[in-house]
Amino acid sequence: MPLQNTKPIPVDAHDQHESFIKTPQQLIVVIVLAFVVPIVGILLMVQLVLSGHSADPQALTPESVSARIQPVARLEIGAPGGAPGARAAADIVKTTCAACHQTGAANAPKLGDAAAWAPRIKTGVNALVQSVIKGKGAMPPKAGDASLTETEIHNAVVLIANQAGAKFKEKPAAAPAQQQASASQASAAPQKAGAADGKAVYDKVCFACHAQSVAGSPKLGDKAAWAPRLKQGTDALMQSVIKGKGAMPPKAGNPALSDAEIRAAVDFMASQSK
Secondary structure, eight states, X not given: OOOOOOOOOOOOTTSTTOOSOOSHHXXXXXXXXXXXXXXXHHHHHHHHHHHHTOOOTTTTSHHHHHHHTOOSOOOOOOOXXXXXXXXXXXHHIIIIIHXXXXXXXXXXXXXXXXXXXXXXXXXXHHHHHHHHHHOBTTBOGGGGXXXXXXXXXXXXXXXXXXXXXXXXXXXXXXXXXXXXXXXXXXXXXXXXXXXXXXXXXXXXXXXXXXXXXXXXXXXXXXXXXXXXXXXXXXXXXXXXXXXOBTTBOGGGGOXXXXXXXXXXXXXXXXXXXX
């Protein structure tokens, strides 16, 4: 068949690229949005950044700084108050026993840890009392407090053991006459302490950490650990104890220690580590 001549259909050049802006009002809206949207986005981003890193106005106060630099652990040891023979078991546990048994220092069984205390409770209250009186492991005789009476030790042991599931019975407090006699004996103790027996001070205060290298403290007799410290001299070591260092609080947690007692304890530990 012969091809028929077809007349081409004219195509409008704007058909394929027709703009959605058809009025001046639409053009104005597009121009405004082109400026407003980026500005809003920038403002939101700035606000997000600033809100995520806002500084606490109280962060640099002395109180806040002091709170942030406190040591992870702190060990405080003190002598129980009251006359010997008249002190409550709770007070003795708090001021003498808790120094190790609260934190588990020197592998001491923690207060209330039934599993750790179970085999000890099985030995009986008398055996536990004798362990305290004679000393055991890192614990010196009478837990480092020679003024404790046997009754006080018994009742403190009962309190600790009963917190872990035992059913031991306390002993009655000593009679007033016995309390007075015990107080007279204790009054002579500070005079002996005036001689500054370094080993006695160590047994009462320092052993809790230095016997087992608690909190990174140099272990008694560890020559390698003590060598760089001994090079500083006795005076520098004394100042470390007096002011506190690392996890060790000032005066090793016992503010009653005199400079002579601290020096004696430092000399004793140094002599065992040369």
